[in-house]
Amino acid sequence: MEPFDEGWEDDPGPPFDHWPGLAPGTFLGSGTDPEEAARTALAHLVDQRPYTPAGASLALVAAERSADIPALLGWTRGASLPFLSALLRSWEDRFGARVIAAIGATLYVSVACPPRNQEQADHVALEHLLTTADNIVDDPPTPFPDYAASLIDAHLWCFWWD
Template sequence: MTFSLPEGLPAGRLLPDGSPVQWQSDEPPSDPLAEWTRYQRQQGDTGLLPVLCSPNRRPEAPDLAAVDVFDLEGELERGWGAYRRRRLGWDEPAPPFDHWPGLAPGTLASSGADPDEAARSAFALLVDEWPYELWDGRLALVAARRSADIPVVVNWQAEAPLPLLCALLRSWEDRFGARVLAAVGSTLYVSVASPPRTEAEAHRIALEHLLTTADNLVDDPPTPFPQYAQSLVDAPLWRFWWD
């Protein structure tokens, strides 16, 4: 994999020293949208994917091999069984599935959407809706083959199960045109070019969200599952956080 740093970068450094996995700015960008968009448009030439992320310690060697061999369907089915047993008897509305329904069908191919263009629109929405959550985020340019691998390549310091998460992100990338936009603190922001259009589609995708083990969805959900699923209909931006 080859890459080249673009011209005109602000002050920053390569991580790790001498073996660049990413370049990261020393300070938060003054205009996150403009800077992220500029380097996202250049990614085909540079081979570097932009992401807004927290100041990282020196990254470890990326372990994408664990993602490559991850049994996504098997792990999600086991996770769904464990979730149902754990929540048995709870009063809140549960996901409307008696068994693991399988991955939600992909819609990207039939949508005609451009995932990179959708990512730019979603990043603008992110900056508009959650600016204070991004205040300490640094601009990083990551030597990753695909957006879904960014959390592993930058050694994202969160409680998220990275092999499961990145395997699922790869699948969302293929099925819905997902792109990782930011990983700031313990929160991950993902654009989606082809979000669910119907309630039935949204329920299947919401179940996959739930099985990421994200704390905003699993342990004490702020909204009942049906309402969360409904919020995904036509939503171009997905947000997950882990304590």
């Protein structure tokens, strides 16, 4: 494993000084239904953030996997689309993640089997940094430990780019 660049401004610091590889998945064999988790997360999004879906349009996208939706729509809001699609596909496999909404420059992802403890959350948060989403690295500059802690048992992940 390669050490992080000392000059990397988004270096999360401890507990990572080297790229540890992808976080172990929690989905396989869990018995959790990702489609039900997606319905629940979308209902929560509508109930808790009624202003967000107000300007949204409903779209049916012919995609085999929800991770392909941003690419099929040509959705580009500051993220590297091929890299983001690869992360989303990996999260589908490992955490039962589903893209449930793309509103403006914000992408909402439901998570059937989110991290359950701090160690798992730290590892997943490191992958979230790879999205280059502004809500993680710039706006606001949330301290890495706080961001990681927010992922424990979080069935809805949100990413936005300015």
